[in-house]
Amino acid sequence: MRPYQRFAIDDASQVGEARRAAQVLAAELGFDDAAAGRLALGVTELGTNLVRHAGGGALLLGLDGDAVELLSLDTGPGMDIERCLQDGFSTGGTAGTGLGAVKRIANRFSAFSLPQRGAVIAARFESRTLNAPRPATGYSVAGLGLPAPGEQVSGDGWGLRIKDGRPLLLVADGLGHGPEAAAASDLALDLFRRSTLNGPAAMLEDAHPTLRSTRGAAVAIVAIEPTLDRLVFAGAGNITGRLISGVSDRSLISQPGTLGVQIRRLQDVVHDWPDHAILVLFSDGIVSRWNLEGAGGLLACDPMVIAGWILRDHCRGRDDATVVVVRRH
Known part of the structure; x- marks a missing residue:
C-alpha cells in the first residue's frame, strides 16, 4: 500500500498544495465532479481550521481501496468537538460552519480532541453517494x-x-x-x-x-x-x-x-x-x-x-x- 502524503500547514497558502494533491487522488479513483468537489472542500476547511484555530499542524492524504482518507493533526489548544460541529459556533469570528460541513459531506467522519493536546480529525471520501449501506463485518x-x-x-x-x-x-x-x-x-x-x-x-x-x-x-x-x-x-x-x-x-x-x-x-x-x-x-x-x-x-x-x-x-x-x-x- 502506498504511504500517506503529509502536508505541513502553518499558513493559509499551504492549503492549496494539499488540495491539488487530493484532486490528483480523486482523478485516479475516477471521482465525478461532485465527489471531487466534496473532497476539495474537506481539505480546504480542515486546512483553514489548522491555521485559524490550532496554530498550524499537518494534513495527511492517502488511498484506502476506492476512497481517499483525509486526516488533520495538530497539537494546539484543543476543541470541544460537539460544540464545534454545531453550525454557528465559532471561536475565531467566522461563520462557524466549517467542521460541521466536513462531517456532512464526508462518507465517514470521526474526531478526538483534548485540552492543550490538540486534535485528530479523520474524514473519508468515496465516489459513492453519502449514507450508502456498508457490508457488515465483525x-x-x-x-x-x-x-x-x-x-x-x-x-x-x-x-x-x-x-x-x-x-x-x-x-x-x-x-x-x-x-x-x-x-x-x-x-x-x-x-x-x-x-x-x-x-x-x-x-x-x-x-x-x-x-x-x-x-x-x-x-x-x-x-x-x-x-x-x-x-x-x-x-x-x-x-x-x-x-x-x-x-x-x-x-x-x-x-x-x-x-x-x-x-x-x-x-x-x-x-x-x-x-x-x-x-x-x-x-x-x-x-x-x-x-x-x-x-x-x-x-x-x-x-x-x-x-x-x-x-x-x-x-x-x-x-x-x-x-x-x-x-x-
Missing part, C-alpha cells in the same frame, strides 16, 4: 504509513485478507528505507496474499526462502478470530503488537530475525482478546514504549483517529513509520 481496521524523510516510497507495508472466513493482517518493514526496502515489503505482501497455508508462523516460514532475493524484511501476521475472543500472532523482527483496553495493555512480541536473511523456528502464539480492547500493530518507525495515558476516550474513537493520534505523538521522524489499528464490533 471488525474495523485502519492503517497509516509515512515514508522516511526525503523518500517518496515507504519500506513499510500492510495488508488484510480474508481466508476461510478469518481475517489475516500483515505488517512488513523492509530493511532500511527507500525503493529496495519497499521491494522487500511488497514481495512479503504478495506472498501473503497468495499463500494457501493457514497459520501465521507457517506463512512466514514459507515466505522466508523467496525473500532471500531481497534485502529482507521484518514481518508479523495476525490471524483474527473475533467469535472466539482471541487472535494468533507470529512475527520475525521489529514489528510489535499491543492489545489495549481501559484496564489492560498486553504486548505481542515478534521473535528475533529477518525474513529473507535469518530466522529461528517461528511459533504461533494465541492471545485472548479482552472485551473492548483494540489491536495495534506498528513498525519501528513508531517509538516502542508509547502509551495513551491521559487520553481518556480515545479508545472509543474510529480506528483511523486512534492511528492518527499514535502516529502524531510517537513517530520517530527518521524512518518509515506504520501503525495499524483493529477494533472488534
Whole structure:
C-alpha cells in the first residue's frame, strides 16, 4: 500500500498544495465532479481550521481501496468537538460552519480532541453517494504509513485478507528505507496474499526462502478470530503488537530475525482478546514504549483517529513509520 502524503500547514497558502494533491487522488479513483468537489472542500476547511484555530499542524492524504482518507493533526489548544460541529459556533469570528460541513459531506467522519493536546480529525471520501449501506463485518481496521524523510516510497507495508472466513493482517518493514526496502515489503505482501497455508508462523516460514532475493524484511501476521475472543500472532523482527483496553495493555512480541536473511523456528502464539480492547500493530518507525495515558476516550474513537493520534505523538521522524489499528464490533 502506498504511504500517506503529509502536508505541513502553518499558513493559509499551504492549503492549496494539499488540495491539488487530493484532486490528483480523486482523478485516479475516477471521482465525478461532485465527489471531487466534496473532497476539495474537506481539505480546504480542515486546512483553514489548522491555521485559524490550532496554530498550524499537518494534513495527511492517502488511498484506502476506492476512497481517499483525509486526516488533520495538530497539537494546539484543543476543541470541544460537539460544540464545534454545531453550525454557528465559532471561536475565531467566522461563520462557524466549517467542521460541521466536513462531517456532512464526508462518507465517514470521526474526531478526538483534548485540552492543550490538540486534535485528530479523520474524514473519508468515496465516489459513492453519502449514507450508502456498508457490508457488515465483525471488525474495523485502519492503517497509516509515512515514508522516511526525503523518500517518496515507504519500506513499510500492510495488508488484510480474508481466508476461510478469518481475517489475516500483515505488517512488513523492509530493511532500511527507500525503493529496495519497499521491494522487500511488497514481495512479503504478495506472498501473503497468495499463500494457501493457514497459520501465521507457517506463512512466514514459507515466505522466508523467496525473500532471500531481497534485502529482507521484518514481518508479523495476525490471524483474527473475533467469535472466539482471541487472535494468533507470529512475527520475525521489529514489528510489535499491543492489545489495549481501559484496564489492560498486553504486548505481542515478534521473535528475533529477518525474513529473507535469518530466522529461528517461528511459533504461533494465541492471545485472548479482552472485551473492548483494540489491536495495534506498528513498525519501528513508531517509538516502542508509547502509551495513551491521559487520553481518556480515545479508545472509543474510529480506528483511523486512534492511528492518527499514535502516529502524531510517537513517530520517530527518521524512518518509515506504520501503525495499524483493529477494533472488534
